[in-house]
Amino acid sequence: MTDFEWVFLDGSIVRAHQHSVGAATESSEQIGKSLGGNSTKVHLAVDSGDLPICFDLSEGQRHDIVHAESLVEQLDEVNTIVCDKGYDSEPFRTFVKERGGETVIAKCIYGQDIDKDSMDWCLYKYRHLVENAFARIKHYRAISSIYDKLERNYASMLSLAFMLMWLPMYC
Secondary structure, three states, X not given: OOOOOEEEEEEEXXXXXXXXXXXXXXXXXXXXXEOOEEEEEXXXXXXXOOOEEXXXXXXXXXXXXXXXXXXXXXXXXXXXXXXXXXXXXXXHHHHHHHOOOEEEEOOOOOOOOOOOOOOOHHHHHHHHHHHHHHHHHOOOHHHHEEOOOOHHHHHHHHHHXXXXXXXXXXX
């Protein structure tokens, strides 16, 4: 059912409630501390129908590119990966190319003119699909703010929210 022709990657920060940190276990919490407070970042891959394919969790201050390869490794096949400038790195482009895919990522060049013919800008404009997926799951209170102390509990809530997104396909 999943269309792997176009896959869109992005990350979104979710604020953690003050009581969600400090679990008395050795299990990972994936809640990072920054100037803005405690937070977790959800790294998400969606298909061209803006349905989630896979996700990862990390501390809120982690850069998107750190989890990009792990998201691509979870995909059955890779045709075209569309990302924002946060994923602009030659090692990631090479990684996708070695798996038989291509990337549509705007170059992160500050103070220089961007070559308008360097990529498919029409396809790049469809990045809003992954943002739409984040907007839909953040309607749920348990997703928009983290109340769980453990990563596995929050990941379970995310999985449930993503299953609810897929449900209309089967009804």
